[in-house]
Amino acid sequence: MERKDKDKLDTLQMTCLMIAYTTGSSIVFIPNSISEVARSTSWLSMLISFSYGIIVLFCVLYLHRAHNGVSLIEYSRSLIGNVLTYFLSLPLILMLFFSLPGVVAGIGEFLSSVMMTETPGFVFDSLIFMIAAFTVRSGVKVMARMFVLLVGIMLALTLLVLLMAIPNYDPLYLLPFFSNGIRPVLHGAFISAGFPFGEIFLFSMVFPFVRGNGKMASVKSMYLAYGLSGSVLLLSVVCNLMAFGPATGTLKYSLYSLASVIQIADFIQRIEAIVVIALITGSFMKACIFLFILNQIMVKLLGLKDENTLVYPISLVSLMLSLTMFRTPAEFTKQVYTLWPFTVIFIGGAILFLLAVISLFKQKNRTSSAKG
Incomplete structure (x- = not known):
């Protein structure tokens, strides 16, 4: 369905959506998960994965521009046909039915274990899914306008905590390099x-909503947004390492722990609430975007005219999954940091790169035929 230009997103709104999607819940969870395995060379792990993300983003933008700004599902149909598109879409749907409940379960687990220990997690999960469903049904334009404000709040609060914690930093904690070889870094x-x-490949379902359909300004803004997100995450990892050293990997919510040790002039201390706001804001935006993407994939596959038909059913199913998929925090950690990266890289990445290669060959064949 063709959208009017006024219903599409401007460059700033799409940039904020990208930042919200990339940074989101990872601003709190990434420092701990990376530092646990890579220790003092976590920053190098971030640089390597950031480079991989640039390749993914390049392929997504290439496909977006090569196919006149249509979505992943639509250009898949033109490249590999309807049958294979349905076949390849199934793992994407299953991935999103894992990641969406995972993001919300992460917020609920954090709040019920750290902040409000007497409140069961399903209360938080239910509230988040309800608000996310209302947000997605209001439309991508309204969602993007709201995220412009929320992204600013999230980044400002995160940077404020990192700056206020400067007295606790010790750069020597960044040494030694490769103390256990290259394997932990990888x-x-x-x-x-x-x-x-690597999750950037799913964002290809959002790009059709940008005004201009792949003009250079929007392409540059996507790289800028990705670079800003990567820089903030890298800075968060480095700052947590300098504050806690080898203990960073043992702190489940290291950014929250960093806020708890801030003490300036005896009256600025215990500012964990700032991190809580950043976590809830970031995770909520990530959940909204995942819900929006999953809804768009299913709407495109089923050919529904009303794009809001499936929002509530998807939210309800995801809520049930968030309450049943992760029986313990240890199981949540194992699935999110082992199963999810494997799925994103070897299934999502493979689908994206396959479509990019097919598109490139078809484009070259058309060019050769035109010259002949």
Whole structure:
């Protein structure tokens, strides 16, 4: 369905959506997960996975521009046909039915274990899914306008915590390099390549809503947004390492722990609430975007005229999954940091690169035929 230009997103709104999607919940969860395996060289793991994400983003933008700004499902149909598109879409749907409940379960587990220990997690999960469903049904334009404000709040609060914690930093904690060889660095890169950098390929369902359909300004803004997100995540990892050293990997919510040790002039201290706001804001935006993408994939596959028909059913199913998929925090950690990166890189990445290669060959064949 062709959208009017006024219903599409401008460059700033799409940039904020990209930042929200890439940074989102990872701003709190990534420092711990990477530092646990890569230790003092976590920053190098981040750089490697960031480079992988650039390749993914390049392929997504190439396909977007080569096919006149249509979505992943639509250009899949033109490249490999309807049958294979349905076949390849199934793992994407299953991935999103894992990741969406995972993001929300992460918020609920954090709040019920750290902040409000007497409140069961399903209360938080239900509220988040309800608000996310209302947000997605209001339309991508309204969602993007709201995220412009929320992204600013999330980034400002995160940077404020990192700056206020400067007295606690010790750069010597960044040494030694490669104390356990290259393997832990690659393991850390594997985790962060899947969460969050490799997830960029799913954002191809959002690009059709940008005004201009692949004009250079929108392309540059996507690289800028990705670079900003990567820089903030890298800075968060480095700052947590300098504050806690080898203990960073043992702190489940290291950014929250960093806020708890801030003490300036005896009256600025215990500012964990700032991190809580950043976590809830980032995770909520990530959940909304995942819900929006999953809804768009299913609407495109089923050919529905009303794009809001499936939002509530998807939210309800995802809520049930968030309450049943992760029986313990240890199981949540294993699935999110092992199963999810593997799925993103070897299934999502393979689908994206396959479509990019097919598109490139078809484009070359058309060019050769035109010259002949």
